[in-house]
Amino acid sequence: MDMKLELVPLPVADLERSKAFYAGRLGFTLDHDVQPGNGMRIVQLTPPGSACSIVIGTGMRSNTPDAGTVNGLHLVVDNINAASELLRSRGVDISDVEDMGGVKFAYFSDPDGNSWVLQEIAEG
Numbered sequence: 001m002d003m004k005l006e007l008v009p010l011p012v013a014d015l016e017r018s019k020a021f022y023a024g025r026l027g028f029t030l031d032h033d034v035q036p037g038n039g040m041r042i043v044q045l046t047p048p049g050s051a052c053s054i055v056i057g058t059g060m061r062s063n064t065p066d067a068g069t070v071n072g073l074h075l076v077v078d079n080i081n082a083a084s085e086l087l088r089s090r091g092v093d094i095s096d097v098e099d100m101g102g103v104k105f106a107y108f109s110d111p112d113g114n115s116w117v118l119q120e121i122a123e124g
Helices: 015-025 080-089
Strands: 007-009 029-037 040-046 053-058 073-076 103-109 115-121
Touching: 015 029, 015 040, 015 053, 080 103, 080 115
Parallel strands: 007 053, 073 115
Antiparallel strands: 029 040, 040 053, 103 115
């Protein structure tokens, strides 16, 4: 039986601001922006090359965690220096690259404080 992680809900306070950050600054693909009714709005975005998407929205669940409470989501890249420079050029406040002996990391957060990690693992 396959179990594929394909969608991660992300709590945000300002849907339009978050949509602009993920689509505009990070370059995520906007897959869906739908309003099925009853005050619900679902925005699904996918990182380039990823099989897993994020979903942000309104009215999805009454027990949604507070905005900015998701930490440490990893975006795995082939070239962390190029990826972090690209994000920096798009206005993302990203840390310097840290080399932990074959695994490299750089850190940033979305406008609500949900934290992300760029990760590069050396082959070999």
